Amino acid sequence: MRKNLWVILSLVSVALLLSGCTEFNKPISAESTGFWNEFIVWPLVSIIKYFADLLGSYGLGIIVVTIIIRLAILPLTIKQVKSSKKMQEIQPKMKELQQKYASKDAITQQKYQQEMMTLMQTAGVNPLAGCLPILIQMPILIGIYHAISRMDATGPEVFNLGTFIIFPLADTSIVLAVIAGLMQYVVLMTGPAMDNPQMKVMMYIMPLMIVGFGAVVPAALSLYWVVGNIVSVVQNLLIYKPWNRNKEAATIGGAKK
Template identity: 50%
Template sequence: MKKRIFLVVGLVFLMALISGCSQTNLPITSESTGFWNEYIVYPLSLLIIKVAEFLGGSFGLSIIIVTLIIRLAILPLMIKQTKSSKAMQALQPEMQALKEKYSSKDQKTQQKLQEETMKLFQKHGVNPLAGCFPLLIQMPILIGFYHAISRTREIAEHSFLWFDLGSPDPFYILPLVAGATTFIQQKMTMAGTANQNPQMAMMLWMMPIMIIVFAISFPAALSLYWVVGNIFMIVQTYFIKGPEIKAETGKAGGAKK
């Protein structure tokens, strides 16, 4: 689990580094140069504009529709990642038993531990890296969409519902909803594991707080994108991990009684 957390943080840092060298402070147009701009950010920006034109000029609805399209497009990757996580979680007792059996820190014992662990993976047909590959594809798409929203000038010139898309939500409703949906989504994703891992339990509370703090100063268009993405993830997680979530809820209810 620690390795996965470090991997996610590393991917975010890498994408931030790449995008930081890609004219992120400049509006995205057909004349923007660089691989990141030409093949990821601009096509997504153009898609938002075209969908808005189809919807009668509503960039708010366009952000919602395009967010759903992108989430549906990467849904197979998310399902694959979830299945891989479940498989690894199911092997945790056996992996822990191997660690206890080969607890010595000498080199030969550790090599034996690695060999036995790999045999365990092969026996159950589990690839420990399978859950990482979907992330490598998802992160550029999601971060690219984030940049497309923040760098498309037309979006900042329009309003949606009670807020201007290019300015922070004046009533802080979107930031609070973004934080709440982040908490719900993470709670559902971590069903059955957060109580066993202090680091994950801490992230369960830290992430929503960070999202609220950032969303208060971010353009409302970005907060809208985050909220829609979270709602999609909540529905997706419910259908994928429904039995686990119900089981954990049942245990919590039984404990209260």
């Protein structure tokens, strides 16, 4: 089931990426046509520019827009957390079903899938809940990438991204890329990955991917990742309360002794 969800997620991501690739590096303006330009890229450009004009810096504009986006998807994130916790609660029953239907023949596996779905429905677990925040963020992330890249292109609208602290936002920045990768690691450390052995691989792969992408994209996008990950860390600390998890582990360890 999870494999199918990730396949669907990958296909959606590729489709979204390709939908904007045809006009990559072309100037963006209010006159740009097409669904991608009119409803994703240009609105993001307009919002970033609004806050940049208000605050006097495109860097600050990107920070504010990033926070707004993360707060907007917060209800989905909370829903994902609740579903993840319920999934952890039914793990023992899921293992029992796996042992009960260990045979790999088609009839047995069909019964296994039916009972698994019944178990999830009874517990109120939605397997798609974990993908929703990612699905929502994917077009936004790609839109931000196109917006930033095309804002720097020559066209009817002139955007000077300038610098944030010491980082030219239109150029690549290894430093910001590394910070974004480190923050991604902290996000995973404070989230559900620590309790899920299958997700622990992501703790090492995703930060490296972020650093790799950040090394070749404009620093403005790395800044978006840094700020977004900082917001995610704060959310994880408030929602998951990892210090309680550490206390529980210590208590269990003491009881075993």
